[in-house]
Amino acid sequence: MSRPGFVLEVDERTPALLVHQGEGFRLEKFPLGTRVIYPPESLPGLRGLDGHIRHALDHPLGAEPLRELLFAGMKLTIVFDDLSLPLPPMQTPDIRGRIIEAVLELAAAKGVDDVELIAGNSLHRRMTPAELKRAVGERVFRSFFPHHLRNHDAEDRDNLLEVGATKHGEVVEINKRAATSDLIVYVNITLTAMSGGPKSVSVGLASYRSLKHHHNVHTLRHSKSFNDPPNSAMHHSYDRMAGVLDAQVKIFQIETTLNNDTFPSQLGFLNKREWEWSIRDQATYLAVKRANDLAPVRQRRALWHRTAAPYGITSVTAGSPAEVHEVTLRNVLRQQLTEVDGPSDIGVWGLPYICPYNVNSIMNPILMMSLGLGYFFNLYRNQPIVRPGGVAIYYHPLRNEFHPVHHPSYIDFYEEVLAETTDPVAIEAKYEQQFATDPWYTHLYRNSYAYHGVHPLYMWYWGAHALEHLGQVIVVGGDRRTATRLGFRAASTLDDALEMARDVVGRSPTITYQHTPPLSMADVR
Amino acid sequence: MSGEREERAQRAPQPRTKGQHGEREERQRLRYRKAGTAVGLLKETRTLLSGRDWRGRSRTPRSAIEHESPEGPREFPTGWARMAAVRAARHGIQCAGLTPLTWSLTRPSVQGLHQLESLTGPAVFIANHSSHLDTPLILGSLPRRYARRIAVGAAADYFFDARWRAAVTALVFNAFPVERHGSRKLRSLAPHLLDRGWSLLLFPEGTRSEDGWMGQMRLGAAQLCVTRGVPCVPIVLRGTYAAMPRGRNWPVPGRPRVVVQFGTPLVPAGTEGARGFQSRLAGAVSQLWAEEDLGWYRSLRDSADGRLGLPVGPPAASWRRTWESSRPLPSRRAEPAWREDALP
Numbered sequence: 009m010s011r012p013g014f015v016l017e018v019d020e021r022t023p024a025l026l027v028h029q030g031e032g033f034r035l036e037k038f039p040l041g042t043r044v045i046y047p048p049e050s051l052p053g054l055r056g057l058d059g060h061i062r063h064a065l066d067h068p069l070g071a072e073p074l075r076e077l078l079f080a081g082m083k084l085t086i087v088f089d090d091l092s093l094p095l096p097p098m099q100t101p102d103i104r105g106r107i108i109e110a111v112l113e114l115a116a117a118k119g120v121d122d123v124e125l126i127a128g129n130s131l132h133r134r135m136t137p138a139e140l141k142r143a144v145g146e147r148v149f150r151s152f153f154p155h156h157l158r159n160h161d162a163e164d165r166d167n168l169l170e171v172g173a174t175k176h177g178e179v180v181e182i183n184k185r186a187a188t189s190d191l192i193v194y195v196n197i198t199l200t201a202m203s204g205g206p207k208s209v210s211v212g213l214a215s216y217r218s219l220k221h222h223h224n225v226h227t228l229r230h231s232k233s234f235n236d237p238p239n240s241a242m243h244h245s246y247d248r249m250a251g252v253l254d255a256q257v258k259i260f261q262i263e264t265t266l267n268n269d270t271f272p273s274q275l276g277f278l279n280k281r282e283w284e285w286s287i288r289d290q291a292t293y294l295a296v297k298r299a300n301d302l303a304p305v306r307q308r309r310a311l312w313h314r315t316a317a318p319y320g321i322t323s324v325t326a327g328s329p330a331e332v333h334e335v336t337l338r339n340v341l342r343q344q345l346t347e348v349d350g351p352s353d354i355g356v357w358g359l360p361y362i363c364p365y366n367v368n369s370i371m372n373p374i375l376m377m378s379l380g381l382g383y384f385f386n387l388y389r390n391q392p393i394v395r396p397g398g399v400a401i402y403y404h405p406l407r408n409e410f411h412p413v414h415h416p417s418y419i420d421f422y423e424e425v426l427a428e429t430t431d432p433v434a435i436e437a438k439y440e441q442q443f444a445t446d447p448w449y450t451h452l453y454r455n456s457y458a459y460h461g462v463h464p465l466y467m468w469y470w471g472a473h474a475l476e477h478l479g480q481v482i483v484v485g486g487d488r489r490t491a492t493r494l495g496f497r498a499a500s501t502l503d504d505a506l507e508m509a510r511d512v513v514g515r516s517p518t519i520t521y522q523h524t525p526p527l528s529m530a531d532v533r
Numbered sequence: 534m535s536g537e538r539e540e541r542a543q544r545a546p547q548p549r550t551k552g553q554h555g556e557r558e559e560r561q562r563l564r565y566r567k568a569g570t571a572v573g574l575l576k577e578t579r580t581l582l583s584g585r586d587w588r589g590r591s592r593t594p595r596s597a598i599e600h601e602s603p604e605g606p607r608e609f610p611t612g613w614a615r616m617a618a619v620r621a622a623r624h625g626i627q628c629a630g631l632t633p634l635t636w637s638l639t640r641p642s643v644q645g646l647h648q649l650e651s652l653t654g655p656a657v658f659i660a661n662h663s664s665h666l667d668t669p670l671i672l673g674s675l676p677r678r679y680a681r682r683i684a685v686g687a688a689a690d691y692f693f694d695a696r697w698r699a700a701v702t703a704l705v706f707n708a709f710p711v712e713r714h715g716s717r718k719l720r721s722l723a724p725h726l727l728d729r730g731w732s733l734l735l736f737p738e739g740t741r742s743e744d745g746w747m748g749q750m751r752l753g754a755a756q757l758c759v760t761r762g763v764p765c766v767p768i769v770l771r772g773t774y775a776a777m778p779r780g781r782n783w784p785v786p787g788r789p790r791v792v793v794q795f796g797t798p799l800v801p802a803g804t805e806g807a808r809g810f811q812s813r814l815a816g817a818v819s820q821l822w823a824e825e826d827l828g829w830y831r832s833l834r835d836s837a838d839g840r841l842g843l844p845v846g847p848p849a850a851s852w853r854r855t856w857e858s859s860r861p862l863p864s865r866r867a868e869p870a871w872r873e874d875a876l877p
Binding site: 011012015017019021024037281283284285287290297 | 573574577578580581583584585588589591593594595596597602
């Protein structure tokens with residue numbers, strides 16, 4: 009039986025608590041009275057997973073069984089989440105591959121010849137063949153790559169189709185092959201409440217023309233939070249677009265949820281509550297910590313990115329996207345939600361080495377901002393864990409490092425745009441078109457492994473709500489010059505950061521540390 | 534922006550780290566890091582161990598107690614510790630090591646031993662508990678016929694959670710695991726041991742006192758005496774909290790005085806229930822506790838008048854409670870309640 013999440017209040021018995029810090033971690037003694045949000049313990053994974061997958065396909069919600077929807081001569085497109093999910097990548101076999109195999113077994117039995125597999129990577133970088141193989145499995149890869157297993161190309165004008173527009177004037181433009189198929193089967197992994205459901209097709213297969221309607225500063229500032237779909241303007245936009253899509257395309261959605269087994273057993277202490285660490289956990293901590301600190305940055309990064317999570321699957325649900333997603337969200341919240349009593353003056357987060365956009369890559373300063381002020385800040389329901397005008401403290405080395413192949417437009421954004429302004433509204437007005445339509449970035453996105461030119465701006469918008477909400481952002485252990493460029497402040501230690509924060513929130517601030525990963529979501533009452 | 538294409542393309546293949554930190558700087562940084570390894574490890578270890586005891590275990594933060602994981606069933610066999618060879622070894626350890634060491638680090642004053650002279654057969658000894666000194670002091674004070682055939686109830690979750698610790702505890706003290714916190718995972722060995730003629734030493738509070746004062750006595754010992762019809766000997770230890778309180782692994786310097794006070798053995802009456810017997814035990818413990826402060830006769834009088842309760846301490850702030858109970862005992866016991874010159 010997994011224990012529910014809870015809020016710890018640091019007392020004199022509390023040992024030093026683990027905090028992630030980029031490609032590393034540390035133990036930190038928090039001030040007495042600090043609240044620490046722990047997620048529920050990892051739920052047990054489903055046993056007999058293939059049986060659960062077959063059951064989901066045969067007993068879908070709000071749709072006919074998949075075998076009834078397949079027929080010879082049809083055009084079938086299977087779309088799957090790209091490498092941004094899950095985080096860290098899961099140990100093989102990947103659940104996407106297992107589901108796709110089950111779907112293809114049914115399609116083969118029905119004599120479906122015209123099958124295409126598309127990674128729903130939207131404006132993300134293309135997945136490499138090795139990454140595709142890892143996601144879909146050897147058998148699927150061998151049968152379909154390269155001609156019928158590919159990445160979505162949001163800049164291939166010939167292969168995009170405008171399906172329609174919402175009553176708000178939002179253009180719905182998606183991959184043409186998918187839009188003209190008799191059936192889209194979408195294979196999803198829902199890691200946070202933000203993903204899945206109406207977002208899957210309307211974002212994963214969309215173009216910039218379509219994405220700009222919800223990936224903008226105004227929408228994101230009114231998404232409070234974007235992990236709480238009923239209160240997220242971004243999700244309202246997804247819903248409207250999904251309505252347009254439903255009228256034109258038949259979508260059979262298969263969604264899965266994961267438990268909180270984020271780190272392999274060798275790093276088991278990262279999944280445990282600190283006062284329950286055994287002697288072995290403590291010895292492992294010391295050994296891993298020292299080895300990690302001594303390793304050169306590149307080797308350290310390579311090691312972390314080779315770490316695969318032994319996730320258990322907590323649910324497999326299939327059917328119509330809206331009905332499936334309701335069940336999926338319940339399962340996500342069952343694993344992640346912890347009730348918290350009101351916001352505090354200061355919020356603390358330890359940022360890990362990975363975010364959705366640096367898988368097998370470098371977490372550059374823009375991505376640190378997106379992870380901290382976008383993803384982690386928004387891991388709440390009702391209200392943020394920090395009061396308006398409060399201070400956010402993040403742990404991250406914040407190195408001025410960029411992956412030149414994956415993030416070329418990020419480099420220019422950092423050097424040219426952030427040097428001038430950090431205001432999301434100003435950036436959107438002045439630079440978005442320029443970055444979105446730059447032919448060099450477009451070329452790299454389509455032919456190399458680069459994120460789309462506009463992606464760094466989207467990452468900046470991702471933190472727009474937090475920037476507006478917070479009085480100050482402090483990065484513990486962060487490079488000072490880089491922090492200054494981002495509009496943040498750097499501190500060497502937590503004590504320094506708290507001292508700096510006191511200028512903003514007063515002498516006796518309340519502090520809340522959101523202990524994640526494993527992912528926790530705060531239900532702040 | 535098109536004019537910058539070539540420049541950008543040239544710049545692209547080189548990661549920024551290269552440009553900013555040359556190989557030489559990187560090597561130098563690595564050298565510094567290696568030099569700091571020992572210091573870093575020490576610092577890490579210190580941070581890791583802060584808030585943990587010498588075994589590396591942390592107490593559960595108060596707000597996390599209700600979220601503790603239910604522990605899996607486990608049992609440590611202790612039968613071997615009562616075999617003849619092990620008993621001989623234990624006798625050697627206690628006589629040559631434990632008792633002399635305890636007596637050299639503290640100044641025990643053992644009183645009331647004559648009460649045990651008429652006692653025959655196995656008995657249950659109960660004592661207040663505020664220090665790790667308590668067990669060695671009692672074992673070292675007991676007459677040999679009891680000291681050689683006594684088993685000590687020890688917290689299963691504390692002394693029997695690791696095999697090596699369980700083995701050492703069983704060997705040195707002839708300890709057997711006692712479940713506390715209402716757990717029923719282990720079958721109690723106590724009735725079995727009494728049936729086989731072993732006396733028992735139990736601490737009915739279930740744990741060492743946090744502040745030196747007594748906590749509520751649990752019903753288990755009284756229940757055992759009533760159901761098995763064995764006598765119970767109350768013992769009160771004074772000064773052990775001041776000598777070595779919870780959190781210390783060694784007595785304070787200066788050989789502090791400690792008192793081991795044996796009371797009159799109490800035998801459950803034929804129709805007496807566990808609660809009634811427990812109440813008598815509590816009265817005896819209260820009287821023994823007061824004897825150190827008031828003298829024997831005055832404590833008897835106060836007890837008879839119902840003026841004594843279990844010594845749970847004053848209803849004051851925790852620091853005051855600790856302050857009071859950590860006061861060293863006076864080097865001599867209190868003056869008797871009567872005046873020498875008033876005697877006939």
